[in-house]
Amino acid sequence: MLKFFSGVVLGAALIYNAMHFHLVRGQNGVFMVSKETSNLSDVYVDIRNFTLDDWRQHKPLAAAMVKSDHSELLDDATLAGFRENMHSIVDRLFAQD
Template identity: 70%
Template sequence: MLKFLSGLVVGAIVMYTAMHFHLVRGQNGVFVVAKVTSDLSDVFVDIRGFTVEDWKQHKPLAAAIIQSDRSEVLDDATLDSFREGVHSVVDHLFSKD
């Protein structure tokens, strides 16, 4: 009976954490961000390769990151994506075919 009750308590703690926090992996490590809405979406998200289109699909995550004063994470990912896009356009324009 003790195993059942301890499993119940651990499960409740895990569910509460999953419903109220995002676990985000960024360029500078892993950090926890409080969710804007209580649901089970985006419990763990690796944002290292996110593009602008990815952020459009994860708007609640972006809002939670901004509210937690970690908005520099958004800038880095978007800037990297933009920089890669510019490099590919420049490479295409100046390539010798």
């Protein structure tokens, strides 16, 4: 019976954390970000290779990261996306020769 109640308490704690926090893996490690709304979306997100399109699909995560002072991670993805776009434009310009 003790194992059952221990499992119930552990499960309740895990569900609570999953509903109230994002577990985010970035370039500098893993950290927790408080969610803006209580739901089970984006419980664990690996943002190391996120592009601008990925951030558009995860707007609540982006808002939560800005609110919790982790917005520097958004800047990295924006800059990387900008660089990729510029490289593809330059490659297309020179490929037309």
